Amino acid sequence: MPVREPHPNHALNTLLREQDHVLSREQALALGFTPAAIKHRTRRGGPWRVGPRGVYFAFPTQPTRNQQQIAALLYAGPRSLLTGAAALGHYRMRYLPEPTDIDLLIPHDEAVLSRRGIDVHRTRRMPKPRMHGPFRLAPAYRAVADAVRKTSMPNVARALVSEAVQSGICTVAQLDTELRDGPIRDSAMLRDVLSEVMAGAASAPECEAVHLVKTSGLPQPLWNPKLLAPDGSLLCIPDAWWQEHLVALEIESYEWHVNAEHWARTLRRRALAAAHGVRVLPFTPRQIRSDPDGFIETLRLALAAPGVVIGR
Numbered sequence: 001m002p003v004r005e006p007h008p009n010h011a012l013n014t015l016l017r018e019q020d021h022v023l024s025r026e027q028a029l030a031l032g033f034t035p036a037a038i039k040h041r042t043r044r045g046g047p048w049r050v051g052p053r054g055v056y057f058a059f060p061t062q063p064t065r066n067q068q069q070i071a072a073l074l075y076a077g078p079r080s081l082l083t084g085a086a087a088l089g090h091y092r093m094r095y096l097p098e099p100t101d102i103d104l105l106i107p108h109d110e111a112v113l114s115r116r117g118i119d120v121h122r123t124r125r126m127p128k129p130r131m132h133g134p135f136r137l138a139p140a141y142r143a144v145a146d147a148v149r150k151t152s153m154p155n156v157a158r159a160l161v162s163e164a165v166q167s168g169i170c171t172v173a174q175l176d177t178e179l180r181d182g183p184i185r186d187s188a189m190l191r192d193v194l195s196e197v198m199a200g201a202a203s204a205p206e207c208e209a210v211h212l213v214k215t216s217g218l219p220q221p222l223w224n225p226k227l228l229a230p231d232g233s234l235l236c237i238p239d240a241w242w243q244e245h246l247v248a249l250e251i252e253s254y255e256w257h258v259n260a261e262h263w264a265r266t267l268r269r270r271a272l273a274a275a276h277g278v279r280v281l282p283f284t285p286r287q288i289r290s291d292p293d294g295f296i297e298t299l300r301l302a303l304a305a306p307g308v309v310i311g312r
Contacts, residue, residue: 016058019134020067024074025054051075052115065099070134072102072118080112081105081129081136083121084150087143088160090132091169095159095204097151105138105146121146125181140164141174148193149186155289158207161193165202172197200224205251205285206239209295212288213240216296219303221249229276236273238280245303248273248280251288 012031041048049057052075057063084103085096101119107126114120129136144164148157196207200223221240229235238248288295
């Protein structure tokens with residue numbers, strides 16, 4: 001943890017507490033520091049560390065990621081917002097790209113430039129901020145879209161969109177509106193992933209499966225349908241269902257089956273489905289990702305040979 005410097009100035013201590021010990025030059029001057037006093041504190045071996053232009057860390061050690069984000073907001077000015085992966089971390093998203101530059105939105109009429117570690121995006125569609133402590137955030141749907149626009153990895157894009165929709169931090173409709181209203185440049189991957197989600201996929205592995213099945217030439221299934229037994233009770237909700245072939249696809253993650261009760265529940269559900277003539281093909285996300293050709297070939301065999309039970 002950075003070493004905190006006590007100071008008799010109550011206003012300074014309050015500001016440092018609210019901003020996680022990061023402050024701007026303007027704030028320091030307003031608190032009564034002279035330029036000479038600031039220079040003395042930021043000297044080599046001094047108690048403050050110099051951050052982005054006009055921003056200081058009120059401790060001499062390496063800042064945390066949160067402190068770097070606060071510094072970026074102070075650098076870019078009071079109308080700037082965190083977006084992309086930097087913002088999504090504050091929305092409690094789990095599956096985020098590896099930390100890279102801190103992405104910021106600023107109004108189109110501002111002249112702040114990007115610098116090392118800070119990527120500034122000028123926009124005419126400046127959203128209202130969502131406040132989270134000292135952080136000004138872009139709305140979740142905008143942050144998700146900006147993160148997807150920046151990644152070149154389809155798996156990352158699928159994970160971002162799927163988790164955002166499943167967790168409820170934004171809706172498919174909001175992302176679709178952002179896609180239509182936002183820039184065309186770098187939007188192809190967002191368009192593709194949204195089409196997969198709209199087709200019925202509810203998770204990143206399902207999005208991968210949707211993409212593979214759609215481009216395979218296989219008959220197209222229903223995604224996440226409710227299958228009912230003859231008495232009207234719920235039989236199961238497979239990830240994909242080929243009605244004419246009585247074939248169901250279930251994508252089972254390892255983390256779900258770590259719990260013995262979950263595994264037993266899966267086996268009971270699968271046995272009940274088999275008793276009603278449903279042939280379940282289970283795959284793990286890793287199998288789909290590591291061997292997509294094998295995944296499609298297994299589906300092809302199942303749909304071509306309805307008398308063979310696969311995946312029991």
